[in-house]
Structure formats: structure tokens, C-alpha cells
Amino acid sequence: MTNLRIFGLFCGLVSLIFTFRYYRRDRWNRTNFLLLFSFTIFLILVNINPNILNSLRDLLSFEKMQYGRIIALLILSDLFLLFYTFYIRANLDSSHEQFDLLIRKLSASSISDVEIESLRSKAIIIVMPAYNEEENLKTLLPKIPSEIRGLSVGVLVLDDGSTDETVNVVKSMNFVCIQNIIHRGQGAANRLGYDILLSLNTQICVTMDADNQHRPEDLETLISAILDKNYDLVIGSRMIGATEKNSPLRLAGVVIFSWIISRITGIKLTDCSSGYKAMNRKWLKTIKLREDQFQATEVIISTAKGGLSIGEVPITMAVRIHGKSKKGPDLTYGLHFARVLFKTWIKK
Numbered sequence: 001m002t003n004l005r006i007f008g009l010f011c012g013l014v015s016l017i018f019t020f021r022y023y024r025r026d027r028w029n030r031t032n033f034l035l036l037f038s039f040t041i042f043l044i045l046v047n048i049n050p051n052i053l054n055s056l057r058d059l060l061s062f063e064k065m066q067y068g069r070i071i072a073l074l075i076l077s078d079l080f081l082l083f084y085t086f087y088i089r090a091n092l093d094s095s096h097e098q099f100d101l102l103i104r105k106l107s108a109s110s111i112s113d114v115e116i117e118s119l120r121s122k123a124i125i126i127v128m129p130a131y132n133e134e135e136n137l138k139t140l141l142p143k144i145p146s147e148i149r150g151l152s153v154g155v156l157v158l159d160d161g162s163t164d165e166t167v168n169v170v171k172s173m174n175f176v177c178i179q180n181i182i183h184r185g186q187g188a189a190n191r192l193g194y195d196i197l198l199s200l201n202t203q204i205c206v207t208m209d210a211d212n213q214h215r216p217e218d219l220e221t222l223i224s225a226i227l228d229k230n231y232d233l234v235i236g237s238r239m240i241g242a243t244e245k246n247s248p249l250r251l252a253g254v255v256i257f258s259w260i261i262s263r264i265t266g267i268k269l270t271d272c273s274s275g276y277k278a279m280n281r282k283w284l285k286t287i288k289l290r291e292d293q294f295q296a297t298e299v300i301i302s303t304a305k306g307g308l309s310i311g312e313v314p315i316t317m318a319v320r321i322h323g324k325s326k327k328g329p330d331l332t333y334g335l336h337f338a339r340v341l342f343k344t345w346i347k348k
Contacts, residue, residue: 012044122154127193130210135322187295232308236276241314265304
């Protein structure tokens with residue numbers, strides 16, 4: 001027996017002992033145990049009798065190669081690792097979904113009956129995620145109109161684990177604020193808002209950033225497109241409107257990704273990354289979202305896949321006055337945006 005086989009046999013025996021010692025009592029998991037146990041037994045058998053690999057070697061036409069059995073074993077090992085990686089990822093996705101539901105339930109339970117009733121009477125509710133935006137909210141919230149086209153307007157601020165005085169600022173101005181117990185991202189905060197709105201009689205939901213870049217003056221334009229043109233989702237576009245200042249690289253990214261999404265969905269769009277949107281109740285009841293961050297592209301593609309209508313209206317994107325953008329560097333933002341785009345596109 002060669003030194004390599006002796007080493008492999010030793011590793012297999014150690015792995016076998018570890019498998020039985022690790023998966024006992026509270027750590028027992030039948031699927032993980034069977035996978036690791038099967039791999040360990042196979043490793044031991046291969047090192048005791050390498051000839052069992054001959055069939056695999058011949059199947060791959062490696063019988064004439066000097067290290068044909070080793071190459072066949074490496075290929076088999078890679079396939080096992082690939083399968084196990086997908087298995088672990090599936091478990092992580094399931095755990096993330098359950099964690100998301102738990103956090104949303106816990107956060108939603110913090111809203112009082114008085115706050116619920118104050119929102120129940122509003123036909124339009126602005127869902128506003130906020131993370132350390134106390135200074136911007138002091139300027140923005142007083143500008144929100146109480147009525148648009150005869151419909152009452154309410155505001156639901158979703159504090160995403162802020163470490164500043166965001167919550168106190170919102171409540172001191174008599175607006176409703178729900179706290180996410182940990183910082184999770186704009187998409188996760190929005191989902192919490194949608195949960196609340198589905199339990200109410202909300203006719204129209206508007207998502208609006210808390211950084212003062214989305215102007216309250218454009219609210220009526222978004223709402224009117226829902227009321228007059230019967231769109232299920234309306235996107236506020238700076239590309240057909242105006243932007244006071246923006247990175248040339250980011251604007252180029254918006255153009256490119258908007259072109260890609262337009263080809264994917266068959267709907268002509270100009271501003272795929274806008275967070276300034278209006279949705280009707282049908283949209284709230286139909287669309288289910290998963291992304292914690294970079295959710296703009298998920299919203300558009302999921303809406304198109306759901307057979308709902310999408311429109312765009314011009315808005316003006318203002319300059320942030322206080323604080324820094326939470327989106328990160330342009331290149332990093334673009335890579336994450338592309339990841340979510342592809343992930344949402346291939347999703348059923």
C-alpha cells in the first residue's frame with residue numbers, strides 16, 4: 001500500500017469517527033449524517049481497494065492515462081462537492097426565509113393599536129425606509145401633503161436599526177415609525193411595510209427614500225398615473241425627468257441596466273434603480289419579494305413576470321443635503337445590482 005493510500009485511509013477513519021461523534025444528541029441531522037457517512041465509507045473503500053474506481057475510469061475513457069483512476073476520483077469528488085454546495089445553499093435560503101418572517105413578525109408587533117387606526121383611515125400610505133436619517137427627516141416629513149387628489153395620505157417610516165435619533169425625530173412629529181430590531185437593508189424594511197399595509201385598507205402604496213432626494217412635489221404625478229392610467233406599478237424616472245447631481249458612472253449604469261431589463265421584460269424602462277414608486281393594492285397582494293438590498297430590479301422583473309402593468313413618470317432627483325449615501329461605491333453597487341437582476345430573472 002502506497003503512502004498516499006495510507007494517508008487517505010487514515011483521513012477516512014478519522015472522518016468516520018468524527019461523523020459519529022459530531023452527529024449525536026442535539027446535533028443529529030439525518031441528511032447531513034448520511035452524506036458525510038457515505039463519503040467517508042467510499043473514501044475508506046477506495047484506499048483499501050482502488051480497483052473499484054476502474055469502472056468510473058473506463059466510463060470516462062481514462063483507462064490509458066497514467067493517473068486515470070486519480071483523475072476519475074477527483075472528478076467524482078468535485079461533483080460531490082458541487083452537489084453538497086447546492087444542498088447547503090438551499091438550506092441557507094430556507095433558513096433566511098424563516099428568519100425574515102420572524103423578524104418581520106417581531107417588528108410588526110411593536111406597532112400600537114392607535115397607530116394602526118391612524119393608518120387605517122389613509123387611502124395612500126408612503127412607506128419610507130430610514131437608516132440614520134434624522135436630519136433629512138426633519139426637513140422631509142413636514143413637506144408630505146395630507147391629501148392628494150382628495151385621498152388622505154399617511155406616512156409609515158421604517159427605521160432599519162438606526163443608531164441615531166431617527167425614531168425619536170419621527171415620533172416627535174407625530175408620524176408612525178416601526179423599528180426593525182436589526183439593520184437589514186432597504187428591501188427588508190419595505191417588506192415589513194407591505195405586511196402592515198396588507199392588513200389595512202390601503203389603496204395605494206408609495207415607496208420613498210428618507211434622504212430628501214425624492215421630492216414630495218412629485219407624489220401627485222405618481223399617484224395620478226395609478227388612478228388615471230390604471231398601472232399596477234409606477235416608477236419615478238429621473239432619466240425622463242431631471243437629476244440635480246449624480247455620478248456619471250452611476251448614470252451610465254442606470255442606462256445600461258435599464259436597457260437590459262427592458263429587453264428581458266419587454267417593457268420600455270429608463271430608470272430601473274429608482275426607489276420612488278407607487279403601487280396599487282393588487283400589486284401588494286400579488287408580488288412577493290425576497291431581496292434585503294438592491295431590490296429595485298427585483299420589483300420590476302417580478303412585476304413583469306406576474307403579468308402586472310408597469311409605467312414610468314418623470315421626477316426630479318434632488319441632491320442629498322445631510323449624511324452620506326448608503327449604497328456604497330458605484331462599482332460595488334453595480335455588481336450587486338447585476339447579481340439580483342440575474343437571480344430574479346432565473347427565479348420561477
